[in-house]
Amino acid sequence: MRIIAIDGPSGAGKSHYAATLGRPIVPTDHFATWDDPVAWWPRLVEGVIKPLLDGSCGRYRRMDWSSGTPVLGAEVVVEPTEVLVVEGVSAGRRAATPWLSQLIWVEAADELERAVARDGEASRSDLVRWKDFERGWFQVDGTRDRADLIVQH
Template identity: 35%
Template sequence: MGDGVTSVVAELVARVERAAPTLGAVRLVCVDGPAGSGKTTLAARLADRLGGSRTATVVHLDDLYEGWAGLEAVGPRLEAQVLAPLEAGRPARFQRYDWSRGRFDDWVEVPVPDVLVLEGCGSARRAVAARAVLVAFVEAPRDVRLRRGLERDGESMRDEWLRWMRLEDEHFARESTRARADVVVDGTAPWTD
């Protein structure tokens, strides 16, 4: 996909801009991959570049998981609170999970955007990806991902990270996410503009 991440982002943006909406009037982009791989960075770059003459909104699945065990349970909540309303042409509204309190908390409004970038592990599950104009799978070596996660969350979260990594391995194997992706992005490549 070209030289470096910048050209990958430019190519992905062009692809999204050429696509017809598939979620009502919304172009849905799924940025999936394991935790710590660089999904959030790619999603932000895509939304920034797509937001020039249109609205591009990022929804992070971290805000929808019910904590460390929420990977598989997020599907119905994502569908009911975000995807179904947008597909019907209505604004979405989801309840954000507060990781420090261990419970769902405030509600987040999502006006109908031109492009919705759905970012997070499990964002491209089959039921969602079928409505996406683009599925990007971001990957990085396991040790890099664990290091990034522990730098962000602290060494005390190592057991949770290791458990989550096992859960996502099972999820990706069951869903064949990487094989179904439109593009696989190296999350260790330099992010330059």
């Protein structure tokens, strides 16, 4: 199985780009929360990546944001596939390197405003805090510098 990571800042257009690839997608938004932006990684590795690499189905419980406060929601089953796309902030983290076939970085001008337009004005303060976090994350992780392809929206 090949794994393609699509990473970049919130509001850059990662989800849109991932959808154009026509492959199964596991979004990091199914794992991350405002208070846990990246430490959920072992759930993805143990529940999805390792089983798929062994030819079995992957499984995880996605975060349900419908109430405005994220809670664990429904189970998602990921069928074995030749190519899996992991999409979202931190999808291409350095810890994923052993599994990645390709890392694609997506960026855009006015990412904060794009994210607010997507999530609503009420989310602006959370998104500003998130943007501060992700800038530091990407700088330390060096994600953009390791990308095989950079896409600008």
